[in-house]
Amino acid sequence: MKRNRVLIIVCICFLIIVAILGVYSLTKEKAQTTIDVSSLNLNNVAKESASNVNSYVNIAKQAPKSISYAVPIFMYHFLLDDYGEYPDVENFMRPQTFEEQLKYITENGYEPIFVNEIGNIEEYTKPICLTIDDVFVYFYNNGFPLIKKYNVKVTLCIIYEYINGENYLTTEQIKEMLDSGLVSIESHTMSHIELTTLSEEERRRQIFESKKKLEEDFGIEVSTLCYPVGDYNSEVIELAKEAGYKYGIAMTGGTYYSDYNKDLYTIPRIYANRSMSLNEFANYLRQSYVTVDW
Ligand SMILES: [Zn+2]
Known part of the structure; x- marks a missing residue:
């Protein structure tokens, strides 16, 4: 069991x-x-x-099959009502005139770009470009509040050895403007001397050092060389290329047309002077176009 x-x-x-x-x-x-x-x-x-x-x-x-474009690139200097004893009156634009221009740009749908955005021009339809040469403290006082008000991008061509000097921008002011996203910083050399008049060694220093120092101090990429007094030759352009600049901007020549001005190291600009009327400014803006064939 x-x-x-x-x-x-x-x-x-x-x-x-x-x-x-x-x-x-x-x-x-x-x-x-x-x-x-x-x-x-x-x-x-x-x-x-x-x-x-x-x-x-x-x-x-x-890559697009072809791009054809025109960008009016304006060159400004001082934004000041009073030009004192300074003989070159036309370099001093009234802040009020500058404001009228910014207002016109935004009200008419133009797209302000930095010089270093010319390489991506196919992303825009009505690009225009504002550049400020020398950039004394007057831009910080009179121009920076206006570009913030109208949300307009501006390229500043800085003279490196002038930073923190008399009537010039301080390091802090440059950083503050960079932080706004409305400003790009490019090189106007170390001390603003005509590059073709210098020795080979000094010319190199002006071109190479200014790029290196600006990049180190502000953690940016400097891609444009603005020739002091618009002075350049083939040697200057070769050095600019060797230093790694992608663009070189001249002082004259009017609107930049990709069909005619193929060299990116001799980009022409329009002189935005004191007596420029709003009508004249608007006529340049109307030249802006981008045609992309994909
Ligand atoms: Zn200059």
């Missing part, structure tokens, strides 16, 4: 173990199948999405 009971218990245990193993193996197989199927689907979906994304990226990265 006892023996039979033991046998029955052993049999029941055996059956239970078999049953458990059976269920486990079935579940495992099902789970395995589910995982296989889902991972396969996921892989396919992932692959398909990746190929879609890549094709979109390729379209976005695809």
Whole structure:
């Protein structure tokens, strides 16, 4: 009787173990199948999405077949009502005139860009560019509040050795303007001397050091060389290229047309002088266009 009971218990245990193993193996197989199927689907979906994304990226990265554009690039100096004894009156624009111009730019849908954005010109339809040469403290006092008011970007051509000097910008003022996102800083050399008149060694220093120092002091990339007094020659341009500048801006020549002014190291500018009327300013703005053939 006892023996039979033991046998029955052993049999029941055996059956239970078999049953458990059976269920486990079935579940495992099902789970395995589910995982296989889902991972396969996921892989396919992932692959398909990746190929879609890549094709979109390729379209976005695809270089345009051709771009034709015109950018009026204005050159300003001082923003001051009173020019004192200074003989070159035309370099002093009244802040009120500057404000009228900024107002006109925003009300008429023009897109102010930095000089260093000329390389991405296909992103704009009505680009214009404002550059300030020499940039004494008058720009910080009279111009910076206005560009913030109208949300207009401006490129400042800084003379490195003038920083923190008399009537010039301080390091802190430059940092504050950079932080606004409305200002880009470019090189107007170390000390604003005509580059073609210098020795080879000093010319190099003016071009290379100003870029390096501005980049170190402000954590920016300097890509434009603004030639002091608009003075340059082939040697200056070669040094600018060697130093890593992408653009060189001159003082004269009017609106920049990509069809005619192909050299990015002799970019012409428009002299924004004291007697420039709003009508004259608006006429230059109307020359702005971008035509992209994809
Ligand atoms: Zn200058």
